[in-house]
Amino acid sequence: MLRAAMEGSEDNGNGAGGNGGSIPARTIVVAGQSSQRTREVLHALRGFANVVWPTSLESALAQAGSNEAACLVIADDLREEPIDEFLQEARELRRNLPIFVITDPDDVAEAVSAMRNGATKVIEIPPSYAALCEEVSRAMQ
Amino acid sequence: MKELPQTVFVVDDDDAVRNSLRLLLKSAGLQAEVFASAPEFLAKYEAAQPGCLLLDVRMPGMSGLEMQHELNLRGATIPVIFITGHGDIPMAVEAMQHGAFDFLQKPFRDQELLDRVQRALVRDSENRARLRHTDRIRERLASLSPREREVLELVTQGKANKMVAGDLGVSQRTVEIHRAHVMQKMEAGSLAELVRMMMAIS
Numbered sequence A: 001m002l003r004a005a006m007e008g009s010e011d012n013g014n015g016a017g018g019n020g021g022s023i024p025a026r027t028i029v030v031a032g033q034s035s036q037r038t039r040e041v042l043h044a045l046r047g048f049a050n051v052v053w054p055t056s057l058e059s060a061l062a063q064a065g066s067n068e069a070a071c072l073v074i075a076d077d078l079r080e081e082p083i084d085e086f087l088q089e090a091r092e093l094r095r096n097l098p099i100f101v102i103t104d105p106d107d108v109a110e111a112v113s114a115m116r117n118g119a120t121k122v123i124e125i126p127p128s129y130a131a132l133c134e135e136v137s138r139a140m141q
Numbered sequence B: 001m002k003e004l005p006q007t008v009f010v011v012d013d014d015d016a017v018r019n020s021l022r023l024l025l026k027s028a029g030l031q032a033e034v035f036a037s038a039p040e041f042l043a044k045y046e047a048a049q050p051g052c053l054l055l056d057v058r059m060p061g062m063s064g065l066e067m068q069h070e071l072n073l074r075g076a077t078i079p080v081i082f083i084t085g086h087g088d089i090p091m092a093v094e095a096m097q098h099g100a101f102d103f104l105q106k107p108f109r110d111q112e113l114l115d116r117v118q119r120a121l122v123r124d125s126e127n128r129a130r131l132r133h134t135d136r137i138r139e140r141l142a143s144l145s146p147r148e149r150e151v152l153e154l155v156t157q158g159k160a161n162k163m164v165a166g167d168l169g170v171s172q173r174t175v176e177i178h179r180a181h182v183m184q185k186m187e188a189g190s191l192a193e194l195v196r197m198m199m200a201i202s
Helices: A036-044 A057-065 A083-093 A108-116 A130-140 B015-027 B038-044 B064-073 B089-097 B110-142 B146-155 B161-168 B172-186 B191-201
Strands: A027-031 A069-074 A099-103 A121-124 B007-011 B031-035 B051-056 B080-084 B102-105
Touching: A027 A036, A027 A057, A036 A130, A057 A069, A057 A083, A069 A083, A069 A130, A083 A099, A083 A108, A099 A108, A099 A130, A108 A121, A108 B089, A108 B102, A121 A130, A121 B089, B007 B015, B007 B038, B015 B031, B015 B110, B031 B038, B038 B064, B051 B064, B051 B110, B064 B080, B064 B089, B080 B089, B080 B110, B089 B102, B102 B110, B110 B172, B110 B191, B146 B161, B146 B172, B146 B191, B161 B172, B172 B191
Parallel strands: A027 A069, A069 A099, A099 A121, B007 B031, B007 B051, B051 B080, B080 B102
Antiparallel strands: none
């Protein structure tokens, strides 16, 4: 079960956040702890209309499970919550939701594990967030 | 029907790797067949043969990923474990997106490989059991008359006999008779079971 709260998380001010309640249509849900990586992801996605960074894993999951979510981006490790478990729960909620996982370069084992547990695609960072934006654009269509 | 024994197929262009994998698999009591190239394997492989496949990514001629694509085109369900000394994330993602069971980087511990092979063999058994189950359902389905098929489709949509009768323009009694035949031919003990069968083949 999801128990770990993402300390220091915040809404990016560009959409709904926080309580896992209703979100606007075609929302991009970003899950990740308060880290440089998560901030970079939010910055890379600044061109998209509805991006939310929920304040807890529970609300990230609830928002990803909403029919309004266009995709879920797992930006960073989720502290106490294993990403694989989080992925499985998200996949159970929304079978066809595009889920993108950002990972370190060359971490093939993590990429394989993420794919096995329901990620649509694993994107290594660096070199850039261009691939993420491309995938998100596709998901929005 | 007697099940064939499971075989671990190894496709790798490196003689030393092939031989060491064969010895390792044999030491674990597993039956192994090795191939030096993708075309050699594809020429001999029969989908009825249960097992799993250890597949090198980089090989001259047809690569492991190309061979996986060919197996997918053939509708093969054999679990594929990629092994490579030069793996990267895009390669692993592509392999997994196309249905690879696993992707293992060299060097790996013997036990790590054997564990994954065992999991792949379990997966293959499950896949084959599921296929046998759906094949049986399809056989039963094929034994239904066109009218029974219509009744089946409507009752599994949750329609009561009276509604089915209205939709088909027949009496309720006729629907009841067709429905009884459907349940008997499909070997379904309940409507819920019948719905599950239809979901299994959908």
